[in-house]
Amino acid sequence: MLTLTDVTKTYGSRRALDAVSFDVAPGRMTGFVGGNGAGKTTAMRIILGVLSSDSGSVTLDGRPLSAEARRRFGYMPEERGLYPKMKVEEQLVYLARLHGFTASAAQKKAERLLDRLGLGERRGDLVESLSLGNQQRAQIAASLVHEPDVLVLDEPFSGLDPMAVDTVVGVLSDYAAAGIPVLFSSHQLDIVERLCDDLVIIAGGQIRANGPREQLREQYSSRRYELHVAGDAGWVREVPGVTVVDFHGGDTIFEVDSEDTAQAVLRDAVARGPVTSYSRQRPSLAQIFKEVVA
Amino acid sequence: MTTTNTTHALHDAATPATPSFLQSSWLVAEREVRMKLRSKAFLISTGILMLVVLGSILIGGLVGGNEEATKVAVTGDSAAAVQGQQGLDVTEVATAEEAEALVRAGDVVAAILPDDSTALGIIVVADSETPTGLLQQLSITPPVALLDGDAQNPFLAYLVAIAFGVVFFASAMTFGSTIAQSVVEEKQTRVVEILMSAVPVRALLAGKVLGNSILAFGQIAMITALAIIGLTITGQSELLSVLGAPVLWFVVFFVLGFVLLAALFAATGSMVSRVEDIGSTTTPVTMLVMIPYFLVIFFYDNPVVLGIMSYVPFSAPVGMPVRLFLGDAQWWEPLLSLVILAVTALGTIVLGSKIYENSLLKLGGTVKWRDALTH
Numbered sequence: 001m002l003t004l005t006d007v008t009k010t011y012g013s014r015r016a017l018d019a020v021s022f023d024v025a026p027g028r029m030t031g032f033v034g035g036n037g038a039g040k041t042t043a044m045r046i047i048l049g050v051l052s053s054d055s056g057s058v059t060l061d062g063r064p065l066s067a068e069a070r071r072r073f074g075y076m077p078e079e080r081g082l083y084p085k086m087k088v089e090e091q092l093v094y095l096a097r098l099h100g101f102t103a104s105a106a107q108k109k110a111e112r113l114l115d116r117l118g119l120g121e122r123r124g125d126l127v128e129s130l131s132l133g134n135q136q137r138a139q140i141a142a143s144l145v146h147e148p149d150v151l152v153l154d155e156p157f158s159g160l161d162p163m164a165v166d167t168v169v170g171v172l173s174d175y176a177a178a179g180i181p182v183l184f185s186s187h188q189l190d191i192v193e194r195l196c197d198d199l200v201i202i203a204g205g206q207i208r209a210n211g212p213r214e215q216l217r218e219q220y221s222s223r224r225y226e227l228h229v230a231g232d233a234g235w236v237r238e239v240p241g242v243t244v245v246d247f248h249g250g251d252t253i254f255e256v257d258s259e260d261t262a263q264a265v266l267r268d269a270v271a272r273g274p275v276t277s278y279s280r281q282r283p284s285l286a287q288i289f290k291e292v293v294a
Numbered sequence: 295m296t297t298t299n300t301t302h303a304l305h306d307a308a309t310p311a312t313p314s315f316l317q318s319s320w321l322v323a324e325r326e327v328r329m330k331l332r333s334k335a336f337l338i339s340t341g342i343l344m345l346v347v348l349g350s351i352l353i354g355g356l357v358g359g360n361e362e363a364t365k366v367a368v369t370g371d372s373a374a375a376v377q378g379q380q381g382l383d384v385t386e387v388a389t390a391e392e393a394e395a396l397v398r399a400g401d402v403v404a405a406i407l408p409d410d411s412t413a414l415g416i417i418v419v420a421d422s423e424t425p426t427g428l429l430q431q432l433s434i435t436p437p438v439a440l441l442d443g444d445a446q447n448p449f450l451a452y453l454v455a456i457a458f459g460v461v462f463f464a465s466a467m468t469f470g471s472t473i474a475q476s477v478v479e480e481k482q483t484r485v486v487e488i489l490m491s492a493v494p495v496r497a498l499l500a501g502k503v504l505g506n507s508i509l510a511f512g513q514i515a516m517i518t519a520l521a522i523i524g525l526t527i528t529g530q531s532e533l534l535s536v537l538g539a540p541v542l543w544f545v546v547f548f549v550l551g552f553v554l555l556a557a558l559f560a561a562t563g564s565m566v567s568r569v570e571d572i573g574s575t576t577t578p579v580t581m582l583v584m585i586p587y588f589l590v591i592f593f594y595d596n597p598v599v600l601g602i603m604s605y606v607p608f609s610a611p612v613g614m615p616v617r618l619f620l621g622d623a624q625w626w627e628p629l630l631s632l633v634i635l636a637v638t639a640l641g642t643i644v645l646g647s648k649i650y651e652n653s654l655l656k657l658g659g660t661v662k663w664r665d666a667l668t669h
Contacts, residue, residue: 050487050655067494071312075491081484085329097321098492100310142488 001025002047002150002181007056009042009205016042018205019056024150024181024198029172031196031213032185033289039205040185041078044154047183048075060150071099074148076156080139084128088138089114091127092145099146106145113141118167132159140168144175151175153184157191169195193285201292208292217282220291223256228276229269239265253281315500318493322501323508326476330509336468340513343464347517348524354453355528364403364428367393371408375416379431397421404428448595454537455594455616458544461517462612463587465548466555469510470583473502473556474563474576477650482568486654495651503556503643510552514545540619543628547611547635554607554639555583557646564653565661574660582608590616597622605631607638 002024009017024030045051096106201209233252241261246253256262365383393405409417480486525534562575586609593599603613617623653661
C-alpha cells in the first residue's frame, strides 16, 4: 500500500498541494484525475522523490520511502524523457541494467516488453525517429522494464490511438492483477472510468473525492431512477414525490424525494404489468468530476 | 529488499541486487563512451587531429633531415682543403678556369681554389655574393664548453610548448563540451527524472566524468603513441629521448587535470535547461581551459610565468611538462604539483556534485549560482 499523508507543497505564494492524503492499494488501478495545474504531476513527482514536499509523508507498507525503495518504482514522467539518439531496445536494456539486471536478462526483458507493446519491429530504431504514439509506448516500456514493485504513470494514455490504449490497458491490468499498486493520471475520463478500481480527484491542490469507483458513483448519484415497462408509464407522473425528467412511452426517467417513493413506484409498476428494468441512475465519472471540482 | 506476496507472478526472476555505486557509474560511463564513438563528427575530427599530428612530425622530419649540401667546385690542388667537411657537394675539375666557369653558370655556389698568398692557402671564389654559410663551414672555431649543457634549442622548445598547449586545449574543449552537452541533453529531454529514480545522482555524475575521461585519455594516448611512432620512423629518436619523460608526465597531469575540468563542465552544464544556453554558465570554465593555452604561447620562454603555471592546477598539465622538457624543474616539482592538482580535483568534484545535485531538477530557466551552491 502506497500512502500519502498530508503532503503539502508551496511554490512561492501558490499552494500546489494542500494536505493531500490518499492510498494506492496493491493490486488495484488507481486513477488520478484533475484539471490542468490541479497538482497531479507535483504529487507524482513527490512520490518519486524527484521533488521534495514541504511537509507530510509518503510511505510504502507503512515505511517511509527510501531511495532504495524508490528504485523499485516504475515511473513515467509527465514530460517524456528518453535519449533521442539511442535505439529503443538499447535504451530499455540500459535502464534495466541500471536497475541491476545482467546484460542478458535485461535484453530478454526489453525484447519481451517491446513485443508485448507492439514495438517489436521498431526495436532497432532511434527513439527520435519514432512517431509520437510509438515514443509513448517506448516510454511506457521504459517504466516497466525493471519489473517495478509500484507503478506511477503520469498521463500514460495521452497521444495513443484506441488500439494502443487497449494494449497499454492490458499490460497495466496485468501488473495490477499481479498485486502491484498502480497509480495513473489521465485527462481522458472515459478511459479512467473503464480502467480504474479506485479514484482520486484533485482540484486546486486539494483532494476532492477519493475511494473505490463504484462507491463514489453511489455516493454522488442523485435520486434519479430509470424505469422501463411494457405498457405506458404515464402514471408515474401522478405518484406523489416524483418529478419526471424524461418520458417516452414505456421508458421514463424520474427523480424522487425519498427512497420510499422510489420503492413505491417499483411496487406500483410491478402491480401494473411486466417491468423490463428498473435502476438507479449512476453518474458517469465526468459528471462526478464536474460536481466535485465545481 | 524483499518482494512481497503476489508480485512474483509477473517477475520471472528474483529482484536483482541493487548495483553498487561503482557498477552504476561504470554503466553510465559505458553509455557515454558508446554514444560518443557512434558520433561521426567525433570520429572524423579525431581522425583529422591524428593526421595533423602525424603530418607535422613527418614534415618536421623532412625539413630537419634534408639540409641541402652546398655545391662547390675544387681543383686537384685545393681538394685537400675540403676533405672531411660535412655538407658539401664537391665537384672536382681540372683547372681554375673550369671551376670559375661553373660558378658563373650557377652550377656551384663557389669555387675553392689554391692561393698561396692567403694564410689558409686557398681562396673562395663566388659569383656576386659572399657565400656566408660556406665561409662558416670552412672557418675554424675554437671548441665551446657549455655550463648549462641540457638547454634546448629555443625554437624546438617553443614548438614543444605549443604542442602541449594545443593538445591539452583541444582535448579539454572537445570532451569538456561533450560532458556539458550530455548533462543538458538529459535535463532537456527529462530522461534525468527516470535516471534519478534508478541511480544515485552522484553515480550519474561520476559515470559521466569517468566516461569522458576515458575518451579523452584514449585520445591523448593515441596522439602520444602516434608521435612516438612518427618520431621513430622519421629518425628523430634524439628528440624522442628528450621528449619521452615530459610526454609521460603530460599524460599523467592531463588525466587529473581533465577530471577537474570535467567535474566543472558537468556542474555548470547542469545549471541550464537548454543546450542553446550552455555557454551562459560554462564560459568561466572555458576560460580556465583557454588561459593556459595562451599563456604558454606568449610566455613559453619566461621561467617565472612557466614556474607559476606549473603549480596552478588548471595550467599545470601544460606548464609542468614544458618546464621538464626545458630541464628547469627539480625532480620533486612534478610530484608536488601533482599533489596540488589531485587535491584541487577532489575538492572540485565535491563542489561540482553539489551544484549538479542542486541544479539537475530545476527545469525551465538557468539556475542562479547562489541556488546551485546552497541548499
